Amino acid sequence: MNVLKFGGTSVGSSENIKKVIKILDDYSQTEPVICVVSAVGGITDKLLNAGELAQQKNESYLSEFKTIKAIHLTILSELISNKNDSAKEYVESTLASLKSLLDGIYLINELSPKTKDKLVSFGELLSSYIIAESLKHQGLDALRKNCQDLVVTNANFTKAEVNYGITNANIQDYFKDVSQRITILPGFVSKSESGEITTLGRGGSDFTAAIVAAALKVNRLEIWTDVSGMYTANPKLVKQAYPIEKLSYQEAMELSHFGAKVLYPPSVQPVLNLEIPIHIKNTSDPEARGTIITNDKSNGFHNAAKGITNINNIALLTLQGHGMVGIPGFSKRLFETLAIEKINVIFITQASSEHSICFGIDEGDAYLAALSINQTFENEIALKKIDPIIVEKDLSIVALVGDNMKNHQGISGRMFSALGRNNINIRAIAQGASEKNISTVIAQKDVKKALNTIHEGFFEDQTKQLNVYITGVGNVGERLVEQIKQQRKYLKEQLKINLRIIGLSNSRNMIFDESGLSLKDWKEQLAIGEMASIEGFLERNKSFNLRNSIFVDVTANEEVSTIYADYLKESIAVVACNKIACSSAFENYSTLKKLSVKYSAPFLFETNVGAGLPVIDTLNHLIASGDKITSIQAVLSGSLNFVFNNFDDGTKFHDVVKQAQKEGYTEPDPRIDLSGVDVARKILILARESGTQLNLEDIENTSFLTKDNLNSNSVDDFYETLIADEAHFQNLFASAKNNACQLKYVAEFNNGQAKVGLKEIPKEHPFYNLQGKDNIVMFYTQRYPEQPMIIKGAGAGADVTASGLFADIIRIGN
Structure with a gap:
């Protein structure tokens, strides 16, 4: 039957x-x-x-x-x-x-x-x-x-x-x-x-x-x-959740107690006593295997943990005070008071110092509980032996459950570190001596993120989901989106990274999809998106509250750079192509680095120097391994290198600069490149990453431009001055030619000092044969005192810059 x-x-x-x-x-x-x-x-x-x-x-x-x-x-x-x-x-x-x-x-x-x-x-x-x-x-x-x-x-x-x-x-x-x-x-x-x-x-x-x-x-x-059984997590909140094939009675009761709605433990006690198996099936999918609950604890599941569950609308009450230490009877009086009021206690933890008792109840019972407890301990409160009961609301309990967790090391560490990396603050922790359940109290707003974070760490095939928000989808940003679109399948299959673009923004519009934007027609979607807002982009990111979130700045906008700290404080990683933040006041640069560490939010800006070249990454590895930078010599502007490699006595300087701008090697305003400010920012960033405290004004910038070039009022005006001052540029070329040299715009850092300027490079120098838009960086260190470590390659262009941003995103994923 x-x-x-x-x-x-x-x-x-x-x-x-x-x-x-x-x-x-x-x-x-x-x-x-x-x-x-x-x-x-x-x-x-x-x-x-x-x-x-x-x-x-x-x-x-x-x-x-x-x-x-x-x-x-x-x-x-x-x-x-x-x-x-x-x-x-x-x-x-x-x-x-x-x-x-x-x-x-x-x-x-x-x-x-x-x-x-x-x-x-x-x-x-x-x-x-x-x-x-x-x-x-x-x-x-x-x-x-x-x-x-x-x-x-x-x-x-x-x-x-x-x-x-x-x-x-x-x-x-x-x-x-x-x-x-x-x-x-x-x-x-x-x-x-x-x-x-x-x-x-x-x-x-x-x-x-x-x-x-x-x-x-x-x-x-x-x-x-x-539903087709009991799931590893609530499938409405965790899309990757899947049915658990087998559970022990204890595991099923733990999961059900902490919010899994499929089964109510007290109601099935009669069959538990007789060890009658319970099979949970789906009415809409009768052929699905469902979940079988038995007394068999070794049920072949490869994970130590079996599932994650949660209870919302929790109030956390804390009774504390120095008068509790060493005095018996406080716990008895506390829980008797709750029992008299028929208030069910869901969660209990107590400090080993006996200074406090913390417990969780249904939020609807919080007022009555607080009133009753304060009345019970009225005398002790009046004598300041204990404090009035502390009530915290809008909380949830998240529990990780599994019979075999006891025999596995590091379960708690994995769980807590995963939550911490995603800025999920744990208000209280409880773990029974059986180690079948690790329960944490967190803010209710973080439940979805917490469940997905823990599920990814314990129940998915080591695939890490990255949720990316990109602002600035012009030339470089567009290439980055297309590279991500092209490589998503490879990343998932080979690197176990599920990379989703959640938000895109340009200067006019922005679009979002919490489940990941379809990249087939993203340009059309963006064209009809909502009005762009720097603050609005941040707020939407915060409201989605997704794990492993990454903000990518592909602009040259100073206002965007000022909001990095707000992202980092939310444990949202920042990847920046924009050089302004890292070359701003040293205090701001230092603050961003400290926030990155404090909130476990990576702050990566490889493309600030050398586009896709691993310049900063190499520098950081040298320092991390104990080496010390003594000096740096570099050609750091792909645009300036392109200009001087294509300029000669048979061309006009104006025309070469125009060509560089047209091919995307310069900023929309080429004065930023030609003034040397961009190179100064790059050597400043390298000096800072080397451990030297410098500001932009400390860098000696010897400009090769004329006063009229530097004082031009607009880009068009600047180009007019280039035409007018052609003789000046021809004289620069003629001098280099007469000396059998090449013109290169060089950045130098030595003995704590930095400078940038145009130099005549002789044939025997490594910079002489630098072609096209290439960059070159030479690190002289204690380990490389005579023959420097050299990094050389394309240092400008939309594709290589986008690939550098992409590489930073992958670094975060790894």
Whole structure:
């Protein structure tokens, strides 16, 4: 004999009930089936709401009743032909009795626990009748038995306690003579020994099914719901969550206690006592394997942890004070006070110093708990031996569960470090001696991020999700997006990095998608996006609160650079192509570096110097390994190198600069490059990364431009001055040619001093043959005193700059 229980969502519509009928038909082909059903989804809440409205003399209870009536009559008409007048008459008669009860509540202005039980029992009584009649209408051999005739309880209304001696005898006596293939039972409902209607409380339908299964000692209890078993995490919050094939009873109860809605532990205690397996199945996907819960703790799952779960709307209360230390009885008085007020304690932790006791309760009980505790300890509070109770709200408990966690080292460390890296503050921690559960209290706003972070670390195939926000999708930014689009599959398969672009912005518009933007038509999406805002971009990033978030700045905008600190404080990594932040006042640069460490948020800016060349990365590795930089010589401007490699006595300086701008080697305003400011910023950044405290004004900048060039009012005006001063530039070239030299714009750092300027480079120098837009950096260090470490390659261009940004993103992923 099989015992199957179907929850409210499984019987929430005629379509779902048809699925239930199909399942029952299939099962009944081989052996008899007992089917326990809940009320139609949402009806119990509607019944309670109608009762409360009636009690409050609010006539809108009539509207709620009409909704309840319409739902049941609609389901009935969709399942059974209108010719079946007896079924319709029964349902309407039952609904009329419900209406009379509500009218009575309205008249006497009272909704006692006894009346409440009678009220909510209508849900299961109606659903079970409709399903039984539908089965008969399909020609199946079925009957309905009212569980109120079988399950006997005490008179503790709304949460009655079962008299198992009488109940088990009733069930066994009844089913030994049942000949029908399918028996429908309403769950949740029962009667007291004196014949009064009672209910079994939260999880009542599961409880009914467990009682019947235990009484008949069946081989397995099946609980059918709207999901394919118990998941590694809430699939509504963690998209990568998946069903757990097997769980031990203890694991299932731990997961259910901390928020997993599939199973309510106390309700299945009867089958747990007899070690009857529980199989959780999906009504909409009967072929899915579901989850089997047994007493087998070595159930073959490769992870030490089995699942993550959470409870929201938690209040954390703390009783603390020096007067508690070494004084027995504080815990007893505290928890007795809560017990008297019938306040359930969900979470407890106590400092080893005995200076404080911290516990979590439902947020709705916080006011009463605080009031009662302060009254209990009124004398100690007045004498300042302890403080008034501290109440913190808007919290959640997140728990990691698994029988085998005890035998694995470092579980807690992995969990806490993953949360810390994502700026998730842990307010309290509790772990039982069995080590089957590690519970943390965190801000409720961080629950989704926390669940995804822990799930990624424990249950996914070592794939790390990176959530990227890019501002500045011009020439370089566009290439970066396209490179990411091209490489996403490779990153996922080879590097185990799931890289998603969540937000894009240019100077006009911005777009977002919390699940990741489709990159097929991102330009079209951006063109019709919402109005761009630097602050708005940050706020949307914060509101999504996604793990492993990365902000990428591909602008040259000073205002954007001033907001890096706000990102880092949210543990959001920053990747910057923009040089302004790292070449701003030393205090700001230093602050950003410190914030990066404090909030475990990488701050990477490789492309500030040398575009895609690993200049800063190499420098950092040298210093980290204990080496010391003594001097740096470099050609750091790909644009200036391009200009002077293409300028000669047969060209015009104006035309070469125009060509460099057209090909994307200079900034939109070429004065930034030609003035030497850009090179000065780069050598400043290298000097700072070498450990020297310098500011931009400390760098000697010998410009090769004329006063008119430097004082030009606009880009167009600047180009006019270049034409006018052509002779000046020709003289520079002629001097270099006469000396058999090449013109190179050189940056130098030596003995704590830095300078930039145009130099004539002789043939024997490594800079002489530097071609095109290439950069070169020579590091002289204690380990490389005579022959420097040289880094050379393309130092300008959209593709190589984008690849440098991409490399920084991958560094964060690794």
